[in-house]
Amino acid sequence: MISSVRGTVLHVGTSSAIVEVGGVGLAVAITPSCALSLRVGAEAVLHTALIVREDDLSLFGFATREELELFDLLRGVSGVGPKSALGVLATLAPDEIARAVAAEDDAPFRKVSGIGPKTAKLIAVSLAGKLALPASSRPAAAAPTPLDASVVAALVGLGWPERVAVQTVGEVVAEAEPADLASVQALLRLALARLGPAVRS
Numbered sequence: 255m256i257s258s259v260r261g262t263v264l265h266v267g268t269s270s271a272i273v274e275v276g277g278v279g280l281a282v283a284i285t286p287s288c289a290l291s292l293r294v295g296a297e298a299v300l301h302t303a304l305i306v307r308e309d310d311l312s313l314f315g316f317a318t319r320e321e322l323e324l325f326d327l328l329r330g331v332s333g334v335g336p337k338s339a340l341g342v343l344a345t346l347a348p349d350e351i352a353r354a355v356a357a358e359d360d361a362p363f364r365k366v367s368g369i370g371p372k373t374a375k376l377i378a379v380s381l382a383g384k385l386a387l388p389a390s391s392r393p394a395a396a397a398p399t400p401l402d403a404s405v406v407a408a409l410v411g412l413g414w415p416e417r418v419a420v421q422t423v424g425e426v427v428a429e430a431e432p433a434d435l436a437s438v439q440a441l442l443r444l445a446l447a448r449l450g451p452a453v454r455s
Contacts (some may be wrong), residue, residue: 255304256302256304256313257301257302257303258299258300258301258302259273259275259280259282259298259299259300259302259313259315259416260298260299260300261273261274261275261276261280261297261298262273262274262295262297262298263292263293263294263295263296263297263298264279264292264294266292267287267295269284269285269286269289269344269446270282270283270284270285270357271284271289271292271298271300271308271315273300273315273352275288275345280313281313281316282300282314282315282422283312283313283314283336283337283340284300284314284316284344284427285321285340285342285344286344287315287347288300288315288316288317288321288409289343290378291317294332294453298315300315300316301315301316301317301318301319301322302315302316302322303322303325303326303336305336308436311332312336314336314340316343318348320348321343321348322418324343324351324385325339325340325343326349327381327384327385328342328377328381330380331373331376331380331381332380333372333373333374333376334369334373334376334377336396337368338361338366338368338369341366341367341368341369342363342366342377343367345362346362346363346364346366351381351385352385352386354378355378355381355382355384355385356385357375358376358378358379358382358395359378360374360375360378363378366417371407372376401435401437401438401441402423402424402427402441405419405423405437405438405441405445406419406423407440407441408438408442409422409423409445409446409449411439412446414449418426419445422445422448422449423441424450426441426444426445426448426453427441430444
């Protein structure tokens, strides 16, 4: 298995490049975005996957390990071959793929040439839980309020570990009625009720 190539770029097209490695020119199928990052005469490093078939050896190259891993995941979906997988990565950035899968949205995949509605749906379903959502798309944790901090401090002063105090206050705030969030005393009472004497250390 050829997992990466490093060498001088001899030729760059919109969907392929030739990289000279040890005097041998390797033809590598690439995405348009990868092609833009390559320069003839310059050294390139590509993460690659070698696809072996009875009558063909094809090398697919990517600028990042993340794209290569996505390529492998896409090829694992029923009905998605190497060329279709490359087509997905040529059309959608890794972050866009992750967001579409997280939202169970197959529309972005239907825009890819050669991907029909059924296969697009299969991609969205098959990759669920296998991709990390981009940090910019994750819900931000609510910032602690002065009230929360006061209750945490009170619990720590009563002997509970800070980690336990922070977790308990967060749980109480998430479940409490608006009236219970009006004062430190009310919120502290709820936190103590949740902790109970047996939790104290």
